[in-house]
Amino acid sequence: MSAPTVEAARRALTARLKSAAIESAELDARILTGHALGLDLTGLISAAQRQLTSDESARLEEFAHRRLAGEPVARVLGEKEFWGLPLQLSSATLVPRPDTETVVELALELLRAGGDLDRPLRIADLGTGSGAILLALLSELPAAQGFGTDISEAALQTAAANAARAGLSDRATFIACDYASGLAGPFDLIVSNPPYVRSADINGLAAEVRNHDPLAALDGGADGLDAYRALIPQAAGLLAPGAALVVEAGEGQSTQIEALMTTAGLTPATAPKADLAGIPRALAGHKKAR
Template sequence: MTDFVGQTVEAARRVLAARLKTAAIESAELDARILTGHALGLNLTGLISVAQRELTSDESAHLEEFARRRLAGEPVARILGEKEFWGLPLQLSSATLVPRPDTETVVELALELLRAGGDLALPMRIADLGTGSGAILLALLSELPAAEGFGTDISEAALQTAAANAACVGLSERATFIACDYARGLSGSFDLIVSNPPYVRSADIGSLAVEVRNHDPLAALDGGADGLDAYRALIPQAAGLLAPGAALVVEAGEGQSGPIQALMTSAGLMPATAPKADLAGIPRAVAGHKMAR
């Protein structure tokens, strides 16, 4: 027996929202609408059109399972199995992070730099180091019609997810996925390299929101004692692959933009522009470029 048996669609949504609110979930109303729609296979318009219909027993069971998972701290995106990023529907797996709006700042800055340097329709080679779900790479390829993209990851499971996403959004022909540690499996020169590496300090993992610490893969979060281990590895690798004038753009955690810029300078990369802030005002995307000959 669940709270949803015998309830109308609208009443069940309200019951779920109340349960989520009681659990101090800030997005309770939105989560309830999304999960109710997912349980019934309906969008918002569909939910409105059947608002006074009673749930079937199967629908009640599905919604109760979703409620249990959300109340246990599982993100809505993981319950749905997908997350939209840059307008693209991306599948998730246990080996990938849930793409977050903050990361779109990396895409924005990368496109700004490319636009300042020339025509976005020209052929170019781009790489995404630690690609995970393929979010950044696929977002860029969707904006760069003649670009060829390479996504790397040490996780074969993540690469399978990324390849499935490339196929889903029609970008398979221009996206290649390679199992390696950051840039070690790449060769040739690149016109743009991007990365959202692990950058959470090891000691801070336990204080992350339960949605993150219990559901995102630890390897994609833990950046070592100071959060900068991944940057020390990937920045020199990327610097050796950038074409003259090309840029490396990486995501940064709060307070990390300065140290990351110093690591870029040590690797021979000059600041391409000021770090780009996310909607919360945190410098989120840091860029360095290789001097043109």
């Protein structure tokens, strides 16, 4: 039996994914086929009638097996794009999500309003994971120095690799500690996407998240706010006067998080920034200027 063509293999994988009720079957099949063959979209089109080699067929079948078992495409590929940056993933890091870009957007809006985009800022990302937020900010702030913290050494190794890949190693430092406990201020901006899923809600998450993202990066305790109770007071003590803390929030948590900020001496900086689904996703608190 002759080997399938590139086009036939892609179509066959699409059919298998559709039969497994995977909504993004066509897109997933195209991405996985391209990755297995080392081809972009243009390459897939131009090589459509070429037959797969045995190695390519085996690699694509491995990818298909993993996707059909519920593994997210980003995990199969080992990377995910965030803010235009291709980020390496590991078992110790979340898959960066588009919703989290609202944190970057709000942080940049606040800095822009203060005329600070070109200033030599010190910024910190608490619980940095893959380094997504920190590296996105550094890519937009050419004079800034960034510090990413995480309790996971494996996550920090991934973040450091991503900084090197993005050409940002000279401006990114990674520190093993619990949120801001190992940092010394002052900082001009602190950001964080902490775990905020209620413990009782973990089992109700999509299987792609529940079974593949690290539990420590998801579980926010009984009410989902444990991480905020820890990091907000720490951050408030490290912010320079007039500087801001920007955090990601889960659905329905914004009011409670703003209250925690107020208790820590921070003033809500603006209305929460909504994600594409209209959910308040990024919140900011300013430290009082002297």
